């Protein structure tokens with residue numbers, strides 16, 4: 001039966017692909033080169049914007065999705081993670097101002 005043989009070959013190939021994918025994910029972590037992503041995914045920003053389009057920094061409404069960004073509640077430069085727990089919606093301008101303040105050392109957390 002050639003049918004069975006080609007099926008077995010196909011599943012062996014799939015296992016190899018899965019294995020390679022695992023290594024692609026795991027290798028940077030193992031070698032210590034994995035760094036925290038700097039930016040939130042756009043899907044998360046869309047979710048936050050759909051829930052409430054209020055800027056969490058100035059408490060005013062963000063009128064355009066394009067003017068919104070996801071701010072790190074604990075600043076990225078202070079070791080804040082790019083995780084949903086550490087993300088809040090903010091105006092691009094407010095976020096830039098906060099980051100400038102953090103850089104200048106005047107940000108109080």
Ligand SMILES: [Zn+2]
Pocket residue numbers: 055056057058059060090091094
């Ligand atoms: Zn704002």
